[in-house]
Amino acid sequence: MTGELSPIDRAKFVAAKKAVEFIEDGMRVGMGTGSTAAWMVKCLGERVRDEGLKITAVPTSSRTAKQAAEVGIKVSTLDEAKWLDLTIDGADEFDADLNLIKGGGGAHLQEKIVAAASDQMLVIADASKSVEQLGAFPLPVEVIPFGGQASRRLIEEMLEDMDVDGRIASLRMNGDVPFVTDEGNHILDLNLRRIGNPVALSARLNQIPGVVENGLFIDICDAVVIGHGDGRCEVLDLSGNFNGGSQADGAGDNLFSELED
Ligand SMILES: O=C(CO)[C@H](O)[C@H](O)COP(=O)(O)O
Numbered sequence: 001m002t003g004e005l006s007p008i009d010r011a012k013f014v015a016a017k018k019a020v021e022f023i024e025d026g027m028r029v030g031m032g033t034g035s036t037a038a039w040m041v042k043c044l045g046e047r048v049r050d051e052g053l054k055i056t057a058v059p060t061s062s063r064t065a066k067q068a069a070e071v072g073i074k075v076s077t078l079d080e081a082k083w084l085d086l087t088i089d090g091a092d093e094f095d096a097d098l099n100l101i102k103g104g105g106g107a108h109l110q111e112k113i114v115a116a117a118s119d120q121m122l123v124i125a126d127a128s129k130s131v132e133q134l135g136a137f138p139l140p141v142e143v144i145p146f147g148g149q150a151s152r153r154l155i156e157e158m159l160e161d162m163d164v165d166g167r168i169a170s171l172r173m174n175g176d177v178p179f180v181t182d183e184g185n186h187i188l189d190l191n192l193r194r195i196g197n198p199v200a201l202s203a204r205l206n207q208i209p210g211v212v213e214n215g216l217f218i219d220i221c222d223a224v225v226i227g228h229g230d231g232r233c234e235v236l237d238l239s240g241n242f243n244g245g246s247q248a249d250g251a252g253d254n255l256f257s258e259l260e261d
Pocket residue numbers: 032033034035036037089090091092101102103104105106107108111
């Protein structure tokens with residue numbers, strides 16, 4: 001079924017497949033957004049269908065809610081679930097401390113709210129998302145449309161004040177019109193190249209009145225399942241809750257056979 005996948009899609013698939021093994025009956029689970037998270041939704045749907053797994057599932061976007069419905073997962077809102085045991089989501093970049101850049105899909109606001117309301121956040125990613133220093137991926141910042149030009153100017157002035165490398169905030173477009181998030185906001189992508197102090201940058205960004213939330217996830221992620229194109233995956237776990245806390249446990253796991261299903 002999935003035999004003709006590209007190496008990158010194989011990597012996403014095996015990471016997702018491994019991650020859903022951590023979901024137990026009765027859990028309240030946050031479901032992330034993006035192409036890797038879509039594999040997770042698919043694998044989770046299979047467990048719900050084949051094993052009768054009972055979960056409360058909370059999507060982080062309208063896109064994920066739709067994907068969940070397509071594979072037979074009934075979704076709840078975060079308010080209905082109140083609190084979550086585990087959120088599984090993709091990322092655009094992760095570093096050795098498991099700080100992340102997210103929001104490439106424009107859903108980081110709901111993703112951060114859902115992850116922050118979860119006991120554990122598990123990221124699924126192909127190995128290309130691993131970086132020494134965050135920032136090569138443009139940092140998404142969600143801003144309200146009202147006064148968008150002023151917010152952009154304040155962000156660029158703040159970047160200049162912080163003396164960071166790149167200082168241009170680009171309005172994300174969807175064809176000829178600005179991209180609109182599920183909350184009706186716009187996204188500014190910051191081409192910073194490298195982020196020396198993510199904690200300070202995140203705090204400074206969120207102090208600007210028109211900024212709703214930025215895509216830096218600091219001290220939120222507990223572990224990353226890293227998938228490889230040959231079907232191997234490993235778990236980088238700083239929490240001790242996934243594979244006993246070993247930093248690269250499971251490096252030998254090969255879920256490639258699943259691709260032949
Ligand atoms: O943060 C996200 C969406 O807002 C995604 O998780 C991130 O962009 C990674 O996406 P993909 O799995 O498609 O590479």
